[in-house]
Amino acid sequence: MARARVSCLVLVGLVLAACAAPVREPQVGVNMGVTPQGVRVTPNVATNVGGVRLGVNPYGGRISTRVGGVGIGIGL
Helix, strand or coil: CHHHHHHHHHHHHHHHHHCCCCECCCEEEEEEEEECCEEEEEEEEEEEECCEEEEEECCEEEEEEEECCEEEEEEC
């Protein structure tokens, strides 16, 4: 059931991206997070495709968008 929801969200993201404006230049960044094991620094690369933001890091990918003032995202 959860797998079907993820597939549906990915499909919606791809459809929105296909209907959107051209892809912008990729942005390279570094995320920092605090875990019980210590501080973790993670490099990432992301780009906007219309209203959808696509990103990757060494641990996987992410698709996110904003609906009104609320950010919605899913990690893959």
